[in-house]
Amino acid sequence: MIPAKFDYVRPGNLDETLAILKDREGEAKLLSGGYSLIPLIKLRLAQPALLVDLRDVSGLDGVGETDDYLRIGARATHRQIHEADIIRDRYPLLHDVTATIGDPQVRNWGTIGGSVAHADPASDWPAVLLAASATIVCRSQSGPRAIPAREFFLDTFQTAIEPTEVLTEIRIPLRPRGAGGAYQKLERKVGDFATVGVAAIVRLGPDGAIASAGIGITGVADAPFAATDAEAVLAGNPPNDDLFRQAGAAAAAQSRPFGDVRGPVEYKRAMAAELTLRALRTALERALAYV
Amino acid sequence: MTTHHITVTVNGEAHEADVESRLLLVHFLRDDLGLTGTHVGCDTSNCGACTIHVDGESAKSCTMLAVQADGRELKTIEGMASEPTLHPLQQAFWDQHGLQCGFCTPGMIMQAAWLLAENPNPDEAEIREGISGNLCRCTGYVNIIKAIQQAAGTLRESESAPVVAAATVEGQEVSAEPAAAG
Numbered sequence: 001m002i003p004a005k006f007d008y009v010r011p012g013n014l015d016e017t018l019a020i021l022k023d024r025e026g027e028a029k030l031l032s033g034g035y036s037l038i039p040l041i042k043l044r045l046a047q048p049a050l051l052v053d054l055r056d057v058s059g060l061d062g063v064g065e066t067d068d069y070l071r072i073g074a075r076a077t078h079r080q081i082h083e084a085d086i087i088r089d090r091y092p093l094l095h096d097v098t099a100t101i102g103d104p105q106v107r108n109w110g111t112i113g114g115s116v117a118h119a120d121p122a123s124d125w126p127a128v129l130l131a132a133s134a135t136i137v138c139r140s141q142s143g144p145r146a147i148p149a150r151e152f153f154l155d156t157f158q159t160a161i162e163p164t165e166v167l168t169e170i171r172i173p174l175r176p177r178g179a180g181g182a183y184q185k186l187e188r189k190v191g192d193f194a195t196v197g198v199a200a201i202v203r204l205g206p207d208g209a210i211a212s213a214g215i216g217i218t219g220v221a222d223a224p225f226a227a228t229d230a231e232a233v234l235a236g237n238p239p240n241d242d243l244f245r246q247a248g249a250a251a252a253a254q255s256r257p258f259g260d261v262r263g264p265v266e267y268k269r270a271m272a273a274e275l276t277l278r279a280l281r282t283a284l285e286r287a288l289a290y291v
Numbered sequence: 292m293t294t295h296h297i298t299v300t301v302n303g304e305a306h307e308a309d310v311e312s313r314l315l316l317v318h319f320l321r322d323d324l325g326l327t328g329t330h331v332g333c334d335t336s337n338c339g340a341c342t343i344h345v346d347g348e349s350a351k352s353c354t355m356l357a358v359q360a361d362g363r364e365l366k367t368i369e370g371m372a373s374e375p376t377l378h379p380l381q382q383a384f385w386d387q388h389g390l391q392c393g394f395c396t397p398g399m400i401m402q403a404a405w406l407l408a409e410n411p412n413p414d415e416a417e418i419r420e421g422i423s424g425n426l427c428r429c430t431g432y433v434n435i436i437k438a439i440q441q442a443a444g445t446l447r448e449s450e451s452a453p454v455v456a457a458a459t460v461e462g463q464e465v466s467a468e469p470a471a472a473g
Binding site for chain 1: 293295311312313315334335336337339342348349350351353354355356358359361402405406420421423424425
């Protein structure tokens with residue numbers, strides 16, 4: 001399929017990029033890996049007048065811990081994140097998700113910032129960012145703006161990013177001792193978007209009870225959401241399968257799936273409950289192993 | 292206003308062209324350069340028939356714009372064989388009957404080549420995962436996996452064969468030791 005006509009620019013740095021976005025407010029789309037945007041413009045579901053290629057913009061790469069958070073540059077590819085030592089050693093939730101996004105070609109080129117900004121309601125990253133209560137940093141000519149993940153995913157393909165902003169980095173809270181996370185995804189075939197995807201984080205207190213939990217769910221609502229009712233079920237209670245089943249039921253009740261080729265509403269609700277249970281079990285194992 | 296001058300190296304040969312912003316890389320390869328070995332299958336980033344290497348990384352050329360390839364090195368199926376010898380992957384697909392209709396084969400071979408460059412000794416599960424972005428509707432994949440295993444063996448043997456190579460290190464000519472067998 002041939003995209004509609006558009007213009008293309010490849011600015012050399014972030015300031016130039018921000019100036020272009022300001023001049024062409026509302027007309028321009030940012031191009032990173034392209035694996036979300038190009039399929040859309042080929043289907044003519046998106047018809048931007050201008051593509052702004054971020055390829056030559058430096059400062060948007062890298063994966064590493066600062067004193068305060070895990071920083072992932074917006075242009076880090078899924079594969080770079082998957083292969084980063086820090087992710088493999090200390091962030092198994094992120095390592096789970098980077099193994100399951102798309103296929104190897106997609107992971108070679110697709111970037112976390114592109115995926116998050118695209119905000120497909122069944123994509124994997126948003127579940128993780130919601131579970132972790134991550135922060136998404138955007139920059140405009142007025143300066144940087146840190147947006148909590150839980151205020152970021154507004155609706156289907158809609159986020160809190162302004163047309164004059166560039167998503168520059170993702171900040172994920174450092175993993176404390178006694179905390180673990182996991183991602184569980186149900187897909188029709190390898191590489192598919194999630195029928196349901198559940199990211200869960202369990203943080204254990206010194207008494208062995210769950211001090212707090214984070215659950216993010218994708219695929220079963222207009223936008224990925226934080227399963228706050230399930231989190232409330234878990235907080236303060238000793239972890240066990242009964243509790244996890246209650247949390248799963250609460251997560252399913254909070255979901256708002258559509259029936260489509262990936263299954264009817266009741267099936268998707270049931271799978272949201274089951275995957276929440278499974279993600280919590282693995283998250284707990286990892287929390288207990290990280291003391 | 293929507294035309295751009297690009298310079299790309301394809302299979303070792305430099306090309307310059309003026310391309311429209313919206314021209315897809317796969318169409319540039321097929322229609323402008325005549326390299327029709329790269330196939331358009333699903334045209335929706337699913338099937339992998341259009342897989343090529345861009346700066347050494349496998350990519351779906353239906354999901355890249357030609358203008359994004361500016362300044363990059365591309366490799367397509369046409370760049371695999373060293374005449375008259377087939378690339379070990381091409382030979383292995385032949386030997387193992389790793390194709391029936393052949394439509395997915397160029398993409399399958401390019402993805403397998405990338406996989407073997409990353410992981411010279413993959414097990415079956417790693418091969419299946421490595422080609423999970425490439426669809427074959429004929430073979431059921433069994434012979435494709437056998438072919439990739441055969442080629443992996445051939446490539447490992449050629450890597451470990453005793454060769455005396457000359458390399459220049461910091462301006463000095465040195466002879467390299469034969470690479471250790473994996």
